Amino acid sequence: MxxxxxxxxxxxxxxxLLPVLCKCEDTFTYSRATYYGSSDGLGTPTGACGFGEYGRNVNGGNVGAVSRLYRDGTGCGACYQVRCKMTNLCADDGTKVVVTDHGGGDDTDFILSQRGFSMLARPNKTADLFAYGAVGVEYRRVPCQYxxxxxxxxxxxxxxxxxxxxxxxxxxxxxxxxxxxxxxxxxxxxxxxxxxxxxxxxxxx
Incomplete structure (x- = not known):
């Protein structure tokens, strides 16, 4: 009330509390990631975390929805380094994404904004990476910095x-x-x- x-x-x-799921800052977990469409490639202002316009623009629009990492909302705002595994297409360091939404599908832990997904690619390889739709990735929890x-x-x-x-x-x-x-x-x-x-x-x- x-x-x-x-x-x-x-x-x-x-x-x-320190995150339970973070075994170690140097430990990566293997999974899959895909992306969702938007008119400007940024996040959605209607994400489950309730961030509104902040959820669309935070971290330059490099944001994403997560499934099991959502943890009933406790995972909102967490930052992860995500990098894909195809060495000919994927940047070595990948990108940092902020959790702003809840969602899953196709055995993925991350559904990234188009901006976030594009940051996984090497220069001039973005279109080739998008053509896969979903890709194998590894991720780890990293500190958010503002x-x-x-x-x-x-x-x-x-x-x-x-x-x-x-x-x-x-x-x-x-x-x-x-x-x-x-x-x-x-x-x-x-x-x-x-x-x-x-x-x-x-x-x-």
């Missing part, structure tokens, strides 16, 4: 004063996952994870 927002002298406490920001809170457009507050976590730097958010005002309130890494305020017993 919501609560009145009229006394917002509050303190936010963000609890983070100069000047460790974390940024956005009040989501779905918030309705004075009854409902919804926050989105943007510019989540480093390798950590956000697992809980607490908020205090006159009475202790806890911010409980809402679907797609939005956060809804509920009374804390």
């Amino acid at each position: 919501g609560f009145p927002l009229s006394h917002y002298c509050c303190f936010l406490c963000v609890i983070v 100069p000047g920001s460790n974390i940024f809170f956005k009040v989501h457009e779905n918030s309705r004063f004075p009854d409902y507050l919804s926050l989105v976590m943007l510019y989540q730097a480093g390798l950590s996952d956000i697992t809980a958010v607490d908020i205090w005002q006159e009475d202790s309130q806890v911010m409980e994870e809402h679907e797609e890494e939005l956060w809804r305020s509920v009374g804390h017993a």
Whole structure:
């Protein structure tokens, strides 16, 4: 349930945990990746993570949807180095993508924006790589880097004063996952994870 927002002298406490799925920064996991179409090659503003326009443009549009790495929304905002395995077509370092959506298919862990998928290719090999549709890749979790920001809170457009507050976590730097958010005002309130890494305020017993 919501609560009145009229006394917002509050303190936010963000609890983070190191990612369970990250065995080691130097360890790659083998999988497959494909891409989705968009008019400009960037991400989608309607992704499951609820990032809106931020999810379309963050990281230069090098973004993607994930399946099992989504982890009920905890995986939103995570950064991964992804590189494909065809040495004649694929750049050695691949690219870094930010998770902004949930999706899967064709035994893939990543569905990349067209911009992100194109960054996997060597110069002048982009069209050849796109012709495959889905390619074998290896990936690893890497730190997100946003100069000047460790974390940024956005009040989501779905918030309705004075009854409902919804926050989105943007510019989540480093390798950590956000697992809980607490908020205090006159009475202790806890911010409980809402679907797609939005956060809804509920009374804390």
